[in-house]
Amino acid sequence: MKTSGTFLLFILAVMVSARVVRADDQCYVCHSGLGDEPSQKFVVDIHFKKGISCAACHGGDSKSDDMDIAMAKKNGYAGVPKGDAISTKCAECHSSAETMKKYGSSLKTDQWDELQKSVHAKVSFTGKEHIAQCTTCHGSHGIVSVRNPASPVYPSNVTRLCSQCHSSAAFMRAYNPALPVDQMEKYKTSVHGMKHAKGDIKVAECASCHGSHGIRSVNDTRSTIYPANLPMTCAKCHSDAAYLKNYKIPTDQFEKFKLSVHGIALLEKKDLSAPACNDCHGNHGATPPGVQSISKVCGTCHALNAELFSASPHKKAFDEQKLPECETCHSNHDIRHATDELVGTSGSAICIKCHSESKNTKGFAVAKTMRALIDSLQSQQKIAELLITDAEQKGMEVSEAKFKLRDAHQARLQSRTMVHSFNEKQFREIVSTGITVAGFVQGEARNSIDEYYFRRKGLGIATVIITILVISLYLYIRRVETE
Amino acid sequence: MNKFSSRVYQWMDERFHLSDAIDFMKKKYVPVHRHSVWYYFGGVSLFLFIIQVVTGILLLMYYKSGEDQAFESIHFIMSKVQFGWLIRSIHSWAANLFILAAMIHMFSVYFERAYRKPRELTWFTGMLMFFVGLTFGFSGYLLPWNELAYFATKVGTDIAGVIPIIGEPMLYFLRGGEDVTGATLSRFFGLHVAVLPAVFTVLLGVHLLFVQIQGMSTPLHMQHLEEHEIKKMPFFPNFVLRDLLLWLIVLNILAILAVYFPWELGRKADPFMPAPAGIKPEWYFLFMFQTLKYIPGHVLFIDGELFGILMFGLGGLLWTMVPIWDRKSAEGKRNKTVTYFGLLIVIFIITLTIVGWLV
């Protein structure tokens, strides 16, 4: 009884207070009497609760109960704002920190500025206004806080909101025909999307990655989804161990990625052809590549390696043991530059994880041979380079041999790819062309160096001869002159 | 061996009277005095010229003129042809040493007043040969078609274009067009291997003939001496053998230079590339190049560059004409003007060459 009494009292208090606040708002008094939709919705509106009158947006005199006075143009009545006037109306208060403070709000005040810089600030097809106004997303009359599940921009609603336009091919064609319209469909299949559908509001939705007011095109270097910025965007959640506490997934991917070849290429060298998170995991349909799809994902760029691997004996073995293809040797987020150390039978080699002298012995032998071949090609190439440098420093002309040395370099690069065939014969073929070239270059360089010494020796001999001749001639002249 | 050579000699002598020539040379004497050493520089120049002819002919076997082949063919000579590097380096080095030797020869003749009557014509032919030698150097410098040569030729021919009236057509004629192109290269090649050698050989023949007929000049201060008071040595075999001795030494120096300081080929000329920094002409043009830099834009009311060229023309003319305006020496009197003029020029050339080298 006591609780119900308190409850009744509370209801009464709310009603009275609303009455009290609204007592001088003749717009609301009259319109709610008419029972029209805007006034019905406005009851729950956060602005209504803060005591803001209809006149704040629509103009006019809210104190007068005479319609002719209240809605007179001379009293500032503007009716329904249209186009950009809607947003500027909102911005009158929302861009003013002072006004917002007066109403006890801690909201940011840069929304309108940000919106004007966003893709949605482009001119709409009517040619008169921005594509999106504040009301496009936040609605009107029934505007509630973003933390209120009734808000269209509440995390669980935002995907529906965005897709209203972005999933409509007809609508999108008017703005960006090249932009896909299947993001929502893909999103539903992603891990984010599936959890989202179950009501998880912590998972990423559109705004988590794209931002809200200041959404920029993917080609804009300031965009959160610009390739070089994307890893940081994903890391916002995925590196936050506290945030992901309940998901039981690692949070060190970004740290690893930063140090990987791909991370260094993308983040340090600003090479946009290097993959960001989405290139392997997908973006709207973000999902970790499965064991079978890894080689396909890597193979989009490392095509030849993937092709060779698929044809190799490892393919079947990996499938049987459910080993992820590329990842088994190269790891995933922290892929480092593949060194020759990976191949062979030494301690740092990957091969010995499965192959040993007693187990899977054939592979062990092949690994050993391949490593020996790599090493010999490398050392032959090195020797050739040193000899060429030596010859060059001696001022000899070896540009042609140097040109030829490119082929050895090429063979070495090709051999690094050919490793993925795990086929000794194919591998040996490539390596031996390289070794042959390196041998040829060494020969040329040695000839040049020999020639260098030959020139000096030749000069020495000629000098000796000339000296003898000069001395004997001198003596002869002396004798002729004394006669 | 000696029997064979004496038989060959007799065979030749019967037909061509070699002994007459040898007797003539034996009777010829070369005065011996403290300035005798300068007599050798004519011979050294001659020797270097012979080397140029021989190595030049050898280079012709592989050299290909033309914009797209000149540089490559020199590169080919230096890298593919056996001893090609040697032949080319010797040709380049000997060219420079030739100019040097000829210069020393010229200055020594000037200061010894050896040009005085009756040797005016020997002097004139010598001076002509010197100018032809410079043209040899200038035209040969372009033939490898490398960057430095290209721009040096551009600048060099530009200077010729400054001369009023005849400058413009002369520039056009030299370059075989408006700019230094493959056409210029063809022209310079023709000049270098056909025209200049022919002219030079004729001049050289006349010059040597005069020297043989008139013998070596005796310095002024020895003129008053009686014939028997003058110390002298026979031209043959004494002087000739000494000449040979010096030639051998020069040859060895050339070989050492060629091996230890091989002549660089540089980079292929590219007319569309900006001029590389530090373009300098060959050292023997350096003093003129440097002087033209220092002359202000306008001297009196003529263009500075033109003024410089006119001064050089005038100076060269005065120098060449010294047997005509120096009457005193011909009469056996000392002429201080000649010495001062000569010293002035030598100091001027040396100073500006050093400045040009260092700047």
Next chain:
Amino acid sequence: MVEHPARETQKDKRDFLKLILVGSSFAWLASIIYPVISYLKPPKQSEVVVKSVKAGKISDFANDSGTIIKFGSKPVLLIRNANGEFKAFSATCTHLDCTVQYRNDFGLIWCACHNGKYDLNGRNVSGPPPRPLEAFVVTLQGDDILIHKS
């Protein structure tokens, strides 16, 4: 070094100095003649290879084929397409410096190292190459094909 034959005596003949003089003269001659003869001996590669511009005659290149031409110290890929038009690109793959080749089965420029592909405008269309190939200008002068740097 021919001596005076008239003055020759038995004594002179055995003269040690003369022996050396004549001997070293011959040695000297040999040291001159040897390089000259070697120089005149045709080298293995008998003629200058024109480095840069001239690639050859039009008839040397079949339609739908590619040839590697040495351009200075770098390779250039000269392609004659199926219509008989010529195109030239730097043959150095923009990925890792391998030498690319024309594959008429793909109708593309292909790099053997990592399966990089470029279209016939030199644009990287597949695989790891990050940039297009540098294009060279091909001009026809009569029957000769000239390649220039663009």
